[in-house]
Amino acid sequence: MSQPANDTFLRALRREPTEHTPVWLMRQAGRYLPEYKASRARAGSFLALCKTPELACEVTLQPLARYPLDAAILFSDILTVPDAMGLGLYFAEGEGPKFERTVRDEAAVRKLAVPDPSVELRYVIDAVRTIRGALAGRVPLIGFSGSPWTLACYMVEGGGSDDFRHVKTLLYRRPDLMSRIVEINADAVAAYLNAQIEAGAQAVMIFDSWGGALADGAYQRFSLGPIRRVLAGLKRPNDEPVIVFTKGGGMWLDEIAASGCDAVGVDWTVNLGKARAMVGARCAIQGNLDPMALMAEPAQVRAEAIKVLEDFGAPQAGAGHVFNLGHGISQHTPPDNVAELVDAVHQHSRKMRVRGESASSL
Amino acid sequence: MSQPANDTFLRALRREPTEHTPVWLMRQAGRYLPEYKASRARAGSFLALCKTPELACEVTLQPLARYPLDAAILFSDILTVPDAMGLGLYFAEGEGPKFERTVRDEAAVRKLAVPDPSVELRYVIDAVRTIRGALAGRVPLIGFSGSPWTLACYMVEGGGSDDFRHVKTLLYRRPDLMSRIVEINADAVAAYLNAQIEAGAQAVMIFDSWGGALADGAYQRFSLGPIRRVLAGLKRPNDEPVIVFTKGGGMWLDEIAASGCDAVGVDWTVNLGKARAMVGARCAIQGNLDPMALMAEPAQVRAEAIKVLEDFGAPQAGAGHVFNLGHGISQHTPPDNVAELVDAVHQHSRKMRVRGESASSL
Numbered sequence: 056m057s058q059p060a061n062d063t064f065l066r067a068l069r070r071e072p073t074e075h076t077p078v079w080l081m082r083q084a085g086r087y088l089p090e091y092k093a094s095r096a097r098a099g100s101f102l103a104l105c106k107t108p109e110l111a112c113e114v115t116l117q118p119l120a121r122y123p124l125d126a127a128i129l130f131s132d133i134l135t136v137p138d139a140m141g142l143g144l145y146f147a148e149g150e151g152p153k154f155e156r157t158v159r160d161e162a163a164v165r166k167l168a169v170p171d172p173s174v175e176l177r178y179v180i181d182a183v184r185t186i187r188g189a190l191a192g193r194v195p196l197i198g199f200s201g202s203p204w205t206l207a208c209y210m211v212e213g214g215g216s217d218d219f220r221h222v223k224t225l226l227y228r229r230p231d232l233m234s235r236i237v238e239i240n241a242d243a244v245a246a247y248l249n250a251q252i253e254a255g256a257q258a259v260m261i262f263d264s265w266g267g268a269l270a271d272g273a274y275q276r277f278s279l280g281p282i283r284r285v286l287a288g289l290k291r292p293n294d295e296p297v298i299v300f301t302k303g304g305g306m307w308l309d310e311i312a313a314s315g316c317d318a319v320g321v322d323w324t325v326n327l328g329k330a331r332a333m334v335g336a337r338c339a340i341q342g343n344l345d346p347m348a349l350m351a352e353p354a355q356v357r358a359e360a361i362k363v364l365e366d367f368g369a370p371q372a373g374a375g376h377v378f379n380l381g382h383g384i385s386q387h388t389p390p391d392n393v394a395e396l397v398d399a400v401h402q403h404s405r406k407m408r409v410r411g412e413s414a415s416s417l
Numbered sequence: 418m419s420q421p422a423n424d425t426f427l428r429a430l431r432r433e434p435t436e437h438t439p440v441w442l443m444r445q446a447g448r449y450l451p452e453y454k455a456s457r458a459r460a461g462s463f464l465a466l467c468k469t470p471e472l473a474c475e476v477t478l479q480p481l482a483r484y485p486l487d488a489a490i491l492f493s494d495i496l497t498v499p500d501a502m503g504l505g506l507y508f509a510e511g512e513g514p515k516f517e518r519t520v521r522d523e524a525a526v527r528k529l530a531v532p533d534p535s536v537e538l539r540y541v542i543d544a545v546r547t548i549r550g551a552l553a554g555r556v557p558l559i560g561f562s563g564s565p566w567t568l569a570c571y572m573v574e575g576g577g578s579d580d581f582r583h584v585k586t587l588l589y590r591r592p593d594l595m596s597r598i599v600e601i602n603a604d605a606v607a608a609y610l611n612a613q614i615e616a617g618a619q620a621v622m623i624f625d626s627w628g629g630a631l632a633d634g635a636y637q638r639f640s641l642g643p644i645r646r647v648l649a650g651l652k653r654p655n656d657e658p659v660i661v662f663t664k665g666g667g668m669w670l671d672e673i674a675a676s677g678c679d680a681v682g683v684d685w686t687v688n689l690g691k692a693r694a695m696v697g698a699r700c701a702i703q704g705n706l707d708p709m710a711l712m713a714e715p716a717q718v719r720a721e722a723i724k725v726l727e728d729f730g731a732p733q734a735g736a737g738h739v740f741n742l743g744h745g746i747s748q749h750t751p752p753d754n755v756a757e758l759v760d761a762v763h764q765h766s767r768k769m770r771v772r773g774e775s776a777s778s779l
Contacts, residue, residue: 218747219709220712223707223709223712224709224712224713226709227707227709227712227721228712228717269685269686269707270686270710271685271728272728274686303629305667306668306686306688323633324632324636324668325633325668326634326668345589345635346580347580347581347586348632350582350585350589350590351586351589351590352590355589359589366634385580385582387582
């Protein structure tokens with residue numbers, strides 16, 4: 056497949072030189088955009104948006120029409136996989152995602168099977184194909200999935216959780232069942248991401264939103280291990296890069312970097328300079344502005360963006376930085392601040408490159 | 418003041434040799450105990466429990482009657498200080514703490530003043546005195562406070578929060594006001610802890626429950642800096658040790674250890690062996706079992722406790738470990754599992770000491 060016109064994002068992930076630091080934002084197609092809210096109102100529900108490829112394509116492209124972002128990301132939900140396993144995903148008004156059926160005992164675990172992405176997840180694969188066509192090679196398209204552990208959290212809890220009581224009770228009482236769940240999830244995620252890549256995704260990201268809830272030791276066994284299993288199962292005909300993002304995983308950066316991924320995503324608690332030193336030349340780094348920094352005045356947004364770039368430090372052969380937030384953008388974000396942010400990242404990162412060329416070295 | 422009969426906890430905090438690893442549990446007086454629920458029902462509300470010294474004393478002692486814990490901790494709420502500032506703490510049924518008045522603008526910040534612990538917080542100081550008397554020197558009594566930043570979160574948000582939007586908006590837009598809030602809080606916390614120490618607290622702990630929500634840089638400025646200000650303001654006539662616990666602060670362990678505290682509390686995402694190596698001989702370490710490990714079978718609880726002890730490693734001159742959970746105990750914990758835990762910590766840590774004496778060295 057041909058390279059996109061703007062391949063800065065892919066080059067940064069491969070730790071090749073770029074003219075500026077590429078930027079995209081987690082949940083960049085979302086409720087802070089009035090046009091997104093209009094599309095969602097027309098669709099009738101969030102799930103209808105996800106399940107209708109034309110609508111998923113429409114909202115995927117919305118932020119790109121506003122901002123010179125360096126990548127598009129498939130609009131979808133992280134819970135499509137357990138839904139495809141037959142657990143019955145639904146959204147209770149103002150309550151977040153829920154499942155009709157939970158997976159808390161041996162019988163429920165025995166019933167789990169890897170869904171066929173071309174059947175049960177056909178709507179996602181069709182969306183990828185539609186979006187890739189509509190992008191017409193402007194910027195790369197990122198596919199994604201929840202991590203095996205993060206999916207397991209929702210499958211066992213039956214929805215969001217503050218304390219992860221049910222999933223951790225299962226983990227501590229029946230580690231054998233928990234292993235089985237994350238193993239099946241890993242195979243499902245690998246098949247799902249392979250299908251997305253085949254349909255046109257040029258990079259993929261694994262969202263381990265709840266890895267940071269695990270104890271040291273349990274993280275390695277029940278989250279990072281299964282992520283490695285996903286990585287091992289990926290066919291990447293064009294060496295499509297893989298980003299692994301464990302929110303709250305700063306403590307395990309070194310181990311994540313050793314997993315075989317191409318980039319590690321980091322949240323805002325991590326100092327990018329330290330992360331870069333820890334990760335070394337093994338991976339690119341994606342992150343890590345606090346999404347709430349976008350609630351400030353435009354000049355302050357610029358200053359915070361510059362701070363993130365400077366924390367990462369001077370561009371250098373073998374180091375790659377993809378600018379992003381440390382988590383999804385807030386629905387309360389003023390859209391104009393996103394324009395400021397993207398511009399600040401582009402402008403300042405170009406300046407850093409000029410500075411780097413005129414300085415002897417760092 | 419005389420040493421308690423069991424001063425293992427204080428010696429571990431001072432990194433002196435102990436016969437076993439001392440253990441206490443955050444929220445050890447709490448809803449998992451039927452006798453606590455009975456006291457609370459009699460009191461009528463959680464706040465009445467906190468505000469009546471005899472009742473606070475009664476529930477503080479309950480876990481000690483059941484388990485051979487090595488320390489008692491004052492039963493109180495972390496939000497007593499902003500309540501004493503006049504913000505009007507209340508508990509909405511099933512919703513957690515709320516404040517009648519929030520602190521979100523210049524006018525509200527200007528009104529803040531450091532409360533006099535002997536007046537507005539008299540009920541806490543009286544509780545400390547009552548508990549200290551009732552303990553009759555059996556084990557040490559720990560006093561505590563929320564950290565300046567954690568208090569600020571509740572003061573600005575007006576209650577709990579998922580995204581800390583209001584407090585972070587203020588932080589990013591008006592860092593001057595945020596600095597002022599945490600400065601006043603730091604002085605209030607110092608006065609509060611000094612009064613607790615004067616009334617009989619033999620160690621104090623600063624709970625920075627929400628420090629981990631901050632970005633790198635913001636944490637140092639708005640949480641750890643004010644904690645250092647608290648430490649500087651403490652009078653400790655008998656060198657009463659201070660424990661600083663930033664939940665989600667594993668990334669900043671080195672900086673916390675350099676703050677001048679005697680012990681750092683760590684949550685379960687931190688590997689205790691790594692933490693020990695990072696902290697070195699500067700501080701003791703408190704932690705860090707995942708509270709949800711207590712939902713397992715008794716034998717599994719023992720195994721998880723042993724894992725924490727072994728992660729910390731062999732007892733050694735200059736190293737101190739206080740066993741605890743990585744956060745508060747869950748209300749769903751089977752009380753018998755706490756007995757297993759405490760026994761496992763005591764038994765296994767004694768074995769480790771015998772092993773250490775018979776081995777040449779580590």
